[in-house]
Amino acid sequence: MQLHHWVNTLGQDLKSRYGETVRKLTIHGNFTCPNRDGTLGRGGCTFCNVASFADETIAVQSIAEQLAIKAEQLKAKSTKYLAYFQAYTSTYGEVLELDRLYREAMAYRNIVGLCVGTRPDCVSDAVLALLAGYRAQGFEIWLELGLQTSNDKTLKRINRGHGWAEYETVCLxxxxxGIKVCTHLIVGLPGESLLDYQQTIDRVVTLGVDGLKLHPLHIVTGSTMAKAYAAGKLAALTLEEYVAAAVMMIQRTPAHVVFHRVSATARKPTLIAPDWCEERWKGIIAVAQGLAESGPQGSQTNSGYLYPSNFR
Ligand code: SF4
Known part of the structure; x- marks a missing residue:
């Protein structure tokens, strides 16, 4: 079951534009998070344990060393890469220091661009100008914004520390x-249902977006949600629930929007639940199957379905 038959994937998008496979190398800029250090909030988002998505062991290395290690670790080699600053809030720093880190990454051999993961309320005009400057030099620049949901009540409940308004402002x-925006969304947040996911995807695509990452809610050790789960106050998302939501969201997304991810995994023992999120391909295959049966990306948009040129 090939996902790219039904979804405009980042892998296929990059391949069609660069003529070869371009891979992402995940690096750690030694950033922290303003929702943890008291600047914007304390305790962080209730689902968050940074160890579940960031490789802390690599943070002691320089950016160039990290890129070399990550490139070496790839099973399928490539000659072109995107450097992905993933951990914490990768725009949270002095602009001069950000410029130094980003430039170190772009100076590494065969780097064609940057992906910078951050919060919508932590991207100053100076940072945007910096990123726009790299784009003007010919680098591919993706600003990865963690929105998670467009529902302000849920954002408050999960202690995000920002609302839809901050996302709207920085995205526009x-x-x-000319900076590409990839928006991260979580399915399964407390109190949310298919109606919330539908409202979120409709608001995001109506505002305009270049890329999306869909993520099932992971309940991980060290998070506030882990306590709620242990106390029986939070249920784990089933694979069937996730697939129903993800398929609907993908079908409501216009075909030109690039999916960077349609599911996500985490490893035990950090992952507490759901169990199916431990298997790398399970969620992806199930989503592809759902799309194959009921219609591909864009099939439920008002404008109808249009195949992008790189669909196979
Ligand atoms: S999810 Fe991101 S913004 Fe929220 S606490 Fe964790 S690092 Fe900070």
Whole structure:
């Protein structure tokens, strides 16, 4: 079951534009998070344990060393890469220091661009100008914004520390400068249902977006949600629930939007639940199957379905 038959995937998008496979190398800029250090909040988002998505062991290395290690670790080699600053809030720092780190990454051999993961309320105009400057030099620049949901009540409940308004502002500013925006969304947040997911995807695509990452809620050790789960106050998302939501969201997304991810995994013992999220391909295959049976990306948009040129 090939996902790219039904979804405009980042892998296929990059391949069609660069003529070869381009891989992402995940690196750690030694950033922290303003929702943890007291600047914007304390305790962080209730689902968060950074260890579940960041490789802390590599943070002691320089950016160039990290890129070399990550490139070496790839089973399928490539000659072109995107450097992905993933851990914590990768725009949270002095602009000069950010510029130094980002430039170190772009100076590494065969780097064609940057992906910078951050919060919507932590992207200043100076940072946007920096990223727009790299784009003007010919680098591919993706600003990866953690929105998770467009529902302000849920954002408050999970202690995000920002609302839809901050996302709306920075998304419009970034795209006006030609910076590509990839928005991260979580399915399964407490109190949310298919209606919330539908409202979120409709608001995001109506505002305008270049890429999306869909993620099932992981309940991980060290998070506030882990306590709620242990106390029986939070249920784990089933694979069937996830697939129903993800398929609907993908079908409501216009075909030109690039999916960076349609599911996500985590490893035990950090992952507490759901168990199916431990298997790398399970969620992806199930989503592809659901799309194959009921219609591909864009099949439920108002404009109808249009195959992008790189669909196979
Ligand atoms: S999810 Fe991101 S913004 Fe939220 S606490 Fe964790 S690192 Fe900070």
């Amino acid at each position: 500013k970034a795209r006006a400068l």
